[in-house]
Amino acid sequence: MTLTSSEGRWSVGTDITDNKVPAGPIEDAWDTRKFELKLVNPANRRKHTVIIVGTGLAGGAAAASLGEMGYNVKAFCYQDSPRRAHSIAAQGGINAAKNYRNDGDSIYRLFYDTVKGGDFRARERNVYRLAQLSVDIIDQAVAQGVPFAREYGGLLDNRSFGGAQVSRTFYAKGQTGQQLLLGAYQALERQIGKGTVEMHTRHEMLDLIVIDGRARGIVTRDMVSGAIDVHMADAVVLCTGGYGNVFFLSTNAMGCNTTAIWRSHRKGALFANPCYTQIHPTCIPVSGDHQSKLTLMSESLRNDGRVWAPLKRGDDRSPDQIPESERDYYLERRYPAFGNLVPRDVASRAAKAVCDEGRGVGPTGLGVYLDFADAINRVGQATIRERYEGLFEMYNRITDENAYKTPMRIYPAIHYTMGGLWVDYNLMSTIPGLFVGGEANFSDHGANRLGASALMQGLADGYFVLPATIGDYLAQTPSNTADASHPDAQKAVADVKDRIGRLLRPNGTRTVDSFHKELGKIMWDYCGMGRNEEGLRKALDRIPELREEFWQSVKVLGTNDELNQSLEKAGRVADFFELGELMCIDALHRNESCGGHFREEYQTEDGEAQRNDEEYSYAAGWEFAGVGAPPVLHKENLTFDYVHPAQRSYK
Amino acid sequence: MIEQAIAPAKPLVLRTSIGKKYAMATSGIILVGFVIAHMVGNLKFFFGPVHFGEYATFLRTMGSPILPHYYALWGLRAVLLAAVSVHIWAAYSTTRQSKAARPIPYAHKDTIQASYASRTMRWGGVILLLFIVFHILDMTVGVAHVGAFKETTAEHSTVYANAVSGFKHPIVTLAYTLAMGALCLHLFHGIWSMFQTFGRGSGPREQMLRRLAATISVVVCLGFLAMPWTIMFGGRP
Amino acid sequence: MNLTLHVWRQPNADVPGRMMTYQANAISEDMSFLEMLDVVNEGLIANGEDPIAFDHDCREGICGTCGLVINGIAHGPERATTTCQLHMRHFKDGQEIWIEPWRARAFPVIKDLVVNRGALDRIIASGGYISVNTGAAPEAASIPVPKANADAAFDAAACIACGACVAACPNASAMLFTAAKITHLGVLPQGQPERHSRVIAMVDAMEQEGFGSCTNIGECSAACPKEVPLGTIAQMNQDLLAGSLNRS
Numbered sequence A: 001m002t003l004t005s006s007e008g009r010w011s012v013g014t015d016i017t018d019n020k021v022p023a024g025p026i027e028d029a030w031d032t033r034k035f036e037l038k039l040v041n042p043a044n045r046r047k048h049t050v051i052i053v054g055t056g057l058a059g060g061a062a063a064a065s066l067g068e069m070g071y072n073v074k075a076f077c078y079q080d081s082p083r084r085a086h087s088i089a090a091q092g093g094i095n096a097a098k099n100y101r102n103d104g105d106s107i108y109r110l111f112y113d114t115v116k117g118g119d120f121r122a123r124e125r126n127v128y129r130l131a132q133l134s135v136d137i138i139d140q141a142v143a144q145g146v147p148f149a150r151e152y153g154g155l156l157d158n159r160s161f162g163g164a165q166v167s168r169t170f171y172a173k174g175q176t177g178q179q180l181l182l183g184a185y186q187a188l189e190r191q192i193g194k195g196t197v198e199m200h201t202r203h204e205m206l207d208l209i210v211i212d213g214r215a216r217g218i219v220t221r222d223m224v225s226g227a228i229d230v231h232m233a234d235a236v237v238l239c240t241g242g243y244g245n246v247f248f249l250s251t252n253a254m255g256c257n258t259t260a261i262w263r264s265h266r267k268g269a270l271f272a273n274p275c276y277t278q279i280h281p282t283c284i285p286v287s288g289d290h291q292s293k294l295t296l297m298s299e300s301l302r303n304d305g306r307v308w309a310p311l312k313r314g315d316d317r318s319p320d321q322i323p324e325s326e327r328d329y330y331l332e333r334r335y336p337a338f339g340n341l342v343p344r345d346v347a348s349r350a351a352k353a354v355c356d357e358g359r360g361v362g363p364t365g366l367g368v369y370l371d372f373a374d375a376i377n378r379v380g381q382a383t384i385r386e387r388y389e390g391l392f393e394m395y396n397r398i399t400d401e402n403a404y405k406t407p408m409r410i411y412p413a414i415h416y417t418m419g420g421l422w423v424d425y426n427l428m429s430t431i432p433g434l435f436v437g438g439e440a441n442f443s444d445h446g447a448n449r450l451g452a453s454a455l456m457q458g459l460a461d462g463y464f465v466l467p468a469t470i471g472d473y474l475a476q477t478p479s480n481t482a483d484a485s486h487p488d489a490q491k492a493v494a495d496v497k498d499r500i501g502r503l504l505r506p507n508g509t510r511t512v513d514s515f516h517k518e519l520g521k522i523m524w525d526y527c528g529m530g531r532n533e534e535g536l537r538k539a540l541d542r543i544p545e546l547r548e549e550f551w552q553s554v555k556v557l558g559t560n561d562e563l564n565q566s567l568e569k570a571g572r573v574a575d576f577f578e579l580g581e582l583m584c585i586d587a588l589h590r591n592e593s594c595g596g597h598f599r600e601e602y603q604t605e606d607g608e609a610q611r612n613d614e615e616y617s618y619a620a621g622w623e624f625a626g627v628g629a630p631p632v633l634h635k636e637n638l639t640f641d642y643v644h645p646a647q648r649s650y651k
Numbered sequence B: 001m002i003e004q005a006i007a008p009a010k011p012l013v014l015r016t017s018i019g020k021k022y023a024m025a026t027s028g029i030i031l032v033g034f035v036i037a038h039m040v041g042n043l044k045f046f047f048g049p050v051h052f053g054e055y056a057t058f059l060r061t062m063g064s065p066i067l068p069h070y071y072a073l074w075g076l077r078a079v080l081l082a083a084v085s086v087h088i089w090a091a092y093s094t095t096r097q098s099k100a101a102r103p104i105p106y107a108h109k110d111t112i113q114a115s116y117a118s119r120t121m122r123w124g125g126v127i128l129l130l131f132i133v134f135h136i137l138d139m140t141v142g143v144a145h146v147g148a149f150k151e152t153t154a155e156h157s158t159v160y161a162n163a164v165s166g167f168k169h170p171i172v173t174l175a176y177t178l179a180m181g182a183l184c185l186h187l188f189h190g191i192w193s194m195f196q197t198f199g200r201g202s203g204p205r206e207q208m209l210r211r212l213a214a215t216i217s218v219v220v221c222l223g224f225l226a227m228p229w230t231i232m233f234g235g236r237p
Numbered sequence C: 001m002n003l004t005l006h007v008w009r010q011p012n013a014d015v016p017g018r019m020m021t022y023q024a025n026a027i028s029e030d031m032s033f034l035e036m037l038d039v040v041n042e043g044l045i046a047n048g049e050d051p052i053a054f055d056h057d058c059r060e061g062i063c064g065t066c067g068l069v070i071n072g073i074a075h076g077p078e079r080a081t082t083t084c085q086l087h088m089r090h091f092k093d094g095q096e097i098w099i100e101p102w103r104a105r106a107f108p109v110i111k112d113l114v115v116n117r118g119a120l121d122r123i124i125a126s127g128g129y130i131s132v133n134t135g136a137a138p139e140a141a142s143i144p145v146p147k148a149n150a151d152a153a154f155d156a157a158a159c160i161a162c163g164a165c166v167a168a169c170p171n172a173s174a175m176l177f178t179a180a181k182i183t184h185l186g187v188l189p190q191g192q193p194e195r196h197s198r199v200i201a202m203v204d205a206m207e208q209e210g211f212g213s214c215t216n217i218g219e220c221s222a223a224c225p226k227e228v229p230l231g232t233i234a235q236m237n238q239d240l241l242a243g244s245l246n247r248s
């Protein structure tokens, strides 16, 4: 029985009750589940084919592990090599409850911090499992030869990151993401060399094939020849990363998209918490409308930099002209306890508030200062150079400014998407046989991801969770991979070809990028750092109009049967239009503020996020009901037996 | 595949370019050794014709009485011949591999730090080959000698006279000078490259080794040119 | 500023390509090189011409997807800077810029400035890894690594497989790329068991891909955006010699 909301933009369906989370004490949850999972006899594994879309930390680790176990794996990525997935850009580090610093860290504390940091919107047992597996991830990475930073004694070095009270972050200078991904990539290439994994680079998944209610294959486009192919399998795994590019400007790579998960959503996979998007506070501000993407400066800079903005509005003097008395170190003012190390969502909102008062700096007035003068006086420029050289160099390369002399200008930017396809404890979506791992699923970070925990989640899913749970699913399904000529498979191919035809036909007046920029602007203004009911309604009116105009007058030259980058972009932007609408509906329906989702109507008197735990302590799983048709909300109520919800305070 | 890296059929030197580089570097050592010895040997010219002559006859009677005359010399010549042929074979085959590696050239190419010497090893090698052939015909066989020539025997050395009759012609000395320029360039990059081929050319020692290569190549070439230039300017020690 | 671009255009792998000239107008100094090409492409699409195809993704200098030879130098005039990190302030108004793809037989052109670098993955697949199955790892702290080795391993592991070393090398040799991975794994304790079989397997794989022979010119390390040191090539030459002597 579906209730329709007051203005009919969505309807409410039955609650999600079976998330397959094991009962019993939380410490044993994952171990009992591993024991319960059915196994596939090693001799039979060759008969099962598993498709893995995406070769980032989640996909790469899963493909390598399943290949090692003897499964027949087909892996896909849109880049020209599996090593280039966007996990490569992670700089800060990866958390693990190793407690090498003996500063009181433990699996339980990592679990506690992550649930609290997620603003109490994640499943406790998923987060506990994440904390448990974090230990094994570091062992695996070190054994693979990942060159983590070491102390002179030869053991692993740790640093504190993202406001954590303990030093639990392992890092490899400024390339933690790259080095961890190379560990998984090398294990994957080993399996490709042995023939257990078949790698398809420059292939984009354009649709999911569902037969008798089970995911049995995917439709892909070869981005070089344009060939539309069908790949059949016993199980499909999506590890396709985040959808931050719906805002056009984000720290994601240019190719990051939502196509794979969105197409699966249209085939019946619930999409959970789409409006939970994370804003990273320390990014390089926009320098003009030619900007194609934003560059992130590692959060570790906030360990030594002091954030400030001029006290007076419109004070456009150069920073060294503004005396201390006329500077507002607003983070230290508003949050004496944490100061410049407040979590990301808090720091981002504070910067936006300052700029909205007209006290922003830089040519666009959208920026605040991150000043290292005091740190340089305190520990000397050499120490600062040793800690952050790569970052200051990159900042200089982009802005031509010397951050050792003049303070850095920073402004928040879209960075990570906590939302994604809904999955149960076994990481299976609501479509049997369709698994989702890494940033593409919704599970572990609630409404706000802590720094250095996405790499942990991607690898936990890829190395340890998926190989076990997929085995359980395969053990209970017949291993007769459906034939590509199956009518449902051919229908999916026909849909893909028809859609490509509709993208090429208009040959209209506006380029794909111009539409993407306009959609991004709408999403940033009305569904970005600060959201309100009126703005979200305006967006929900404008997006369908723009979508129609897109299908009528987008200009895509060339044909499908060649390398056609405009056609690729057009396909992605078309899906972003539909996702953007669902994000606004999700933001509109959630009358509270939590983590990355800040509704201006719901804040405490001193501007903090005001959660409404009585009514909104659930994960919102949305069911697709047709383009433009009101989606159906299925709630998964969250219970917190171990970490009791409290108002997050960083004062 | 690493696990099943079965024993490869062909030896390293035949199937990989690095193997050929080992051959080129090993032969390079022998050639460099000879060139240094030969240069020092030629300096005996400055101790007068008798002394210089003894050096020439000594070469032909080395190892006697155990070895009959010319045996040791021919032994040396064989080693040299083998070294230079291995060197040239390796140079030819690696050059062919590199040319094939970029069939379509750049329309507009520039370099960042590649030294002229490093980019002209092939031309330098060809010039050296032509020089060696001409030089043997000129100094040992005498066919290509400009001016009077008499072959040296185990008993009687005419090297001094031959050198004087040859190098007093500026054209000959000039030809030799150009060849020595090519040798200098070839060794300037070659000697350091040799160390790098054996994996010893980088790290803290790199600058020292590059300076060593530069000094050897300059000293060797100037040392060689001492005799012809002195003769050309009329010097008769 | 306004610029004149000479760009390599090639519709696909089977048709020979050629240099074409385009104008890039009203280019701001704060634009990155790829953003400048974006602007040119938007103009081309506007008047119905096929946009220039080029590979790019992260635009942060870390994924290794981008790579253009700019005025004859791989990744352009700035050192330790990828094409996507090169900004237009390094060019002058009215300047001519030649833009070509990586040129090597082992990197066939797919379209315009897009090339196929699959050879680099195949070299890694031949042995560029440590054979450890998921779950088989000992406790992380049980493998102490001297800091010097860890730092040397990191400098070599920083390679982003962009292929600029091949493009810049006058011999189109892939020594620096292959040496980087051999050194990264070769100087770590975890890499010792397979050290000799790894270097032989990877060098054999490199040879089969049609790359050139290295004559120690050193241009590769100079063009490398991650400044992978030339010492990695020395390390590989050492290990290969030791490996083959040990094997025979």
Ligand SMILES: Cc1cc2nc3c(=O)[nH]c(=O)nc-3n(C[C@H](O)[C@H](O)[C@H](O)COP(=O)(O)OP(=O)(O)OC[C@H]3O[C@@H](n4cnc5c(N)ncnc54)[C@H](O)[C@@H]3O)c2cc1C
Binding pocket: A053, A054, A055, A056, A057, A058, A059, A060, A076, A077, A078, A079, A082, A084, A085, A086, A087, A088, A089, A090, A091, A092, A093, A094, A176, A177, A203, A204, A205, A206, A239, A240, A241, A242, A251, A252, A253, A256, A257, A259, A260, A296, A415, A416, A437, A438, A439, A440, A451, A452, A453, A454, A455, A456, A458
């Ligand atoms: C700039 C930056 C810095 C970050 N820093 C940190 C950090 O310091 N610590 C931390 O913990 N996290 C960090 N993160 C977050 C973290 O990097 C990501 O969340 C995580 O790496 C995601 O990994 P993944 O495997 O889920 O997806 P990705 O690594 O994004 O991989 C996605 C894969 O899917 C493929 N793909 C996508 N769509 C398709 C399609 N339609 N068809 C075929 N293939 C497709 C892609 O080719 C790619 O291989 C950072 C993220 C960014 C952007």
Ligand code: HEM
Binding pocket: B035, B038, B042, B055, B056, B059, B073, B077, B080, B132, B135, B136, B139, B140, B152, B159, B163, B176, B177, B180, B183, B224, B225, B227, B228
């Ligand atoms: C200006 C430079 C040089 C001069 C003046 C010079 C002079 C001579 C002389 C006088 C001889 C005859 C000696 C004898 O017959 O015993 C000789 C022989 C020879 N030289 Fe040179 N030489 C020069 C450079 C070189 C170089 C660069 C090479 C080789 C790379 C070379 C290779 C030889 C060889 C192979 C012989 C024959 C030795 C033998 O077997 O009899 N020379 N040279």
Ligand code: HEM
Binding pocket: B021, B022, B024, B025, B028, B029, B031, B032, B035, B084, B087, B088, B091, B092, B095, B121, B122, B124, B125, B126, B128, B129, B183, B186, B187, B189, B190, B191, B193, B194, B195, B197, C214, C215, C216
């Ligand atoms: C006097 C004789 C010569 C000497 C002393 C000499 C010495 C050397 C040395 C030391 C090297 C470096 C080897 C390495 O890189 O590991 C070298 C390289 C080379 N030599 Fe010679 N060589 C001589 C003659 C020749 C000849 C006759 C050729 C003919 C083609 C030649 C062609 C080359 C080439 C192409 C290289 C490759 C460039 C390089 O590897 O750096 N050389 N030589």
Ligand code: SF4
Binding pocket: C158, C159, C160, C161, C162, C163, C164, C165, C166, C176, C177, C180, C220, C223, C224, C225, C226, C227, C228
């Ligand atoms: S060694 Fe340097 S230039 Fe070569 S592929 Fe790696 S990063 Fe690119």
Ligand code: F3S
Binding pocket: C168, C169, C170, C171, C172, C173, C174, C175, C176, C213, C214, C215, C216, C217, C218, C219, C220, C221, C233
């Ligand atoms: S430039 Fe080429 S010749 Fe060798 S040292 Fe580098 S691969």
Ligand code: FES
Binding pocket: C055, C056, C057, C058, C059, C060, C061, C062, C063, C064, C065, C066, C067, C082, C083, C084, C085
């Ligand atoms: S696009 Fe990633 S390195 Fe340039």
